[in-house]
Amino acid sequence: MKGGRLLAGLWLLVAVLFAASLLIGPAGLGLMDSLSALLRGEGEAVTLVMREIRLPRALLGVMVGAALGLSGAAMQGFLRNPLAEPGLIGVSPSAALGAVIALQTGVAASFTLALPLAALAGAGVAVALVLALAGPRGAALTLILAGIAISALAGALMSLVLNLSPNPFAAMEIVFWMMGSLADRSMVHVWLAAPFMAAGAVILLRLGRALDALTLGEDAAAALGINLDRLRLGMTFGVAALVGAATAVAGAVGFVGLVVPHLLRPLVGARPSRLLPASALGGAAVILAADIATRLIAPDRDLKLGVLTALVGAPFFLHLIWRMRKDLA
Amino acid sequence: MTLMVLDGVTVLRGKCPVVDDVSMSVAAGEFVGLIGPNGAGKTTLLRAALGLLAHQGRSSLAALPVAARARVAAFLPQSRDVAWPVDVETLVGFGRVPHLDGVPTKDDRAAVDRALTRMGLEPFRNRTVTALSGGELARVLIARVLAQETPLILADEPIAGLDPESQIRTMEVLADLAAEGRAVVASVHDLGLAMRYCTRLVMVSQGRLVADGAPGRVLSDDNLAKVFGIRVFRGETPDGPVLQPVAVIR
Numbered sequence: 001m002k003g004g005r006l007l008a009g010l011w012l013l014v015a016v017l018f019a020a021s022l023l024i025g026p027a028g029l030g031l032m033d034s035l036s037a038l039l040r041g042e043g044e045a046v047t048l049v050m051r052e053i054r055l056p057r058a059l060l061g062v063m064v065g066a067a068l069g070l071s072g073a074a075m076q077g078f079l080r081n082p083l084a085e086p087g088l089i090g091v092s093p094s095a096a097l098g099a100v101i102a103l104q105t106g107v108a109a110s111f112t113l114a115l116p117l118a119a120l121a122g123a124g125v126a127v128a129l130v131l132a133l134a135g136p137r138g139a140a141l142t143l144i145l146a147g148i149a150i151s152a153l154a155g156a157l158m159s160l161v162l163n164l165s166p167n168p169f170a171a172m173e174i175v176f177w178m179m180g181s182l183a184d185r186s187m188v189h190v191w192l193a194a195p196f197m198a199a200g201a202v203i204l205l206r207l208g209r210a211l212d213a214l215t216l217g218e219d220a221a222a223a224l225g226i227n228l229d230r231l232r233l234g235m236t237f238g239v240a241a242l243v244g245a246a247t248a249v250a251g252a253v254g255f256v257g258l259v260v261p262h263l264l265r266p267l268v269g270a271r272p273s274r275l276l277p278a279s280a281l282g283g284a285a286v287i288l289a290a291d292i293a294t295r296l297i298a299p300d301r302d303l304k305l306g307v308l309t310a311l312v313g314a315p316f317f318l319h320l321i322w323r324m325r326k327d328l329a
Numbered sequence: 330m331t332l333m334v335l336d337g338v339t340v341l342r343g344k345c346p347v348v349d350d351v352s353m354s355v356a357a358g359e360f361v362g363l364i365g366p367n368g369a370g371k372t373t374l375l376r377a378a379l380g381l382l383a384h385q386g387r388s389s390l391a392a393l394p395v396a397a398r399a400r401v402a403a404f405l406p407q408s409r410d411v412a413w414p415v416d417v418e419t420l421v422g423f424g425r426v427p428h429l430d431g432v433p434t435k436d437d438r439a440a441v442d443r444a445l446t447r448m449g450l451e452p453f454r455n456r457t458v459t460a461l462s463g464g465e466l467a468r469v470l471i472a473r474v475l476a477q478e479t480p481l482i483l484a485d486e487p488i489a490g491l492d493p494e495s496q497i498r499t500m501e502v503l504a505d506l507a508a509e510g511r512a513v514v515a516s517v518h519d520l521g522l523a524m525r526y527c528t529r530l531v532m533v534s535q536g537r538l539v540a541d542g543a544p545g546r547v548l549s550d551d552n553l554a555k556v557f558g559i560r561v562f563r564g565e566t567p568d569g570p571v572l573q574p575v576a577v578i579r
Contacts, residue, residue, distance in 0.1 A: 209426055212426060220404065222395070223379055224424075225396040269416060
């Protein structure tokens with residue numbers, strides 16, 4: 001089966017990149033040393049590097065990438081639009097705002113989880129606002145308009161926080177956090193994000209059938225037995241849980257949710273339900289690869305993950321638009 | 330067997346009724362043609378009957394839970410907009426969504442095959458829908474509705490924009506389905522084809538039901554003048570009766 005081979009290939013790619021992510025880093029550990037440290041805890045310093053630094057980083061790479069890829073694919077299916085991305089319902093800027101406020105007020109420094117928890121709170125507020133604005137029976141368009149308004153508001157408030165920043169270092173810290181990164185994260189971050197991401201993934205992966213039916217339009221989908229109100233709620237909560245948790249632990253990482261579903265769509269015959277798992281794996285592979293690249297390109301400069309994905313993603317997206325334009329002409 | 334009952338269905342846009350107190354029922358074996366000028370409320374009536382639109386009065390379909398309704402009635406919307414470039418077989422397979430419980434079974438694949446064969450689409454099975462002509466796409470979308478294999482089919486302008494051959498073939502397929510014991514309700518603008526293939530016509534004007542019955546009786550000169558404002562030519566051919574609008578009378 002063609003679809004099975006694609007998924008198997010993507011699983012393999014993620015596994016290889018995961019292993020590479022564990023083995024590549026400034027500490028320059030040997031292959032056997034790394035593995036025995038990771039699995040059996042041999043060698044104190046090496047074990048510390050492997051278990052406390054590289055393992056959470058690689059795990060978060062998989063989780064954040066899968067979250068962005070999956071929610072991007074779901075969002076595009078839901079809006080029937082290849083240009084949709086998970087940020088559209090306003091969750092990522094609101095999560096970022098929560099994090100920025102935590103950094104600004106100094107709460108972030110008080111305990112490890114303060115910053116990601118503040119970001120999750122921001123995401124939760126955004127969901128509540130979007131649903132309140134769009135109403136329980138609101139159309140997809142109202143949902144997006146509400147999302148755009150909330151994104152704009154969150155953006156303005158973030159600028160305000162930066163504007164009122166007491167010293168340049170606080171502003172710098174905020175700016176760097178917003179660039180998105182997986183560096184210096186711990187297993188605590190993994191455990192914080194895991195339940196939200198698992199819940200979001202379960203919700204979205206179950207929407208495949210509804211998204212398939214939606215290919216024919218809202219009326220046809222409703223006549224095919226799809227409860228559109230429930231679909232809308234599932235989309236909002238699923239995307240919010242995934243993107244909120246991803247932003248909370250990694251900051252703003254752009255373009256993955258937009259470009260990965262695009263890339264994989266032709267390989268799954270454009271079927272929305274089949275795109276969901278493929279895009280989750282594809283997103284994981286892309287984030288792992290990008291995170292490895294940040295370590296290889298500038299080992300001593302702390303190149304930010306979000307900067308790299310945007311730097312590679314944007315020109316790639318331009319290329320897609322160029323190709324689409326030629327197809328339409 | 331009665332498959333659909335509408336009782337005093339009214340749809341308001343603001344304060345203005347778009348569908349005004351319509352009552353009718355449809356039984357198995359009927360091919361009901363819904364006719365009326367543009368803006369008469371045909372699409373609105375079909376959508377309200379399916380419960381896709383808030384309405385007053387009672388529709389037996391709208392009263393069903395969403396999932397159960399999809400196993401009783403299939404709907405072909407007027408819009409032929411398909412969001413993604415899937416292949417024909419996949420698109421027709423979407424008609425099986427109400428029956429799916431996990432992966433498609435042998436029954437589901439057989440239903441898709443039957444629908445493709447019936448619409449003469451076997452050669453197109455693996456084509457991408459974006460590579461089809463407008464008429465081919467319209468037939469694929471009808472096949473999607475057939476694959477749902479419901480006792481009742483509601484179709485909004487199924488033959489609009491099709492070439493003459495496809496129009497006749499489509500009307501034949503719908504008439505055959507009714508003859509096999511299913512029921513079809515379709516809005517149709519071609520009065521001649523409606524007269525030849527439908528077993529019953531329902532004429533609507535300004536949201537109200539103005540005539541309901543045998544095609545010959547509903548398409549009287551009087552009704553056509555009053556509702557459509559047209560005069561028609563009538564004739565007989567070996568293939569059946571002909572009705573051709575020829576002039577506007579007001």
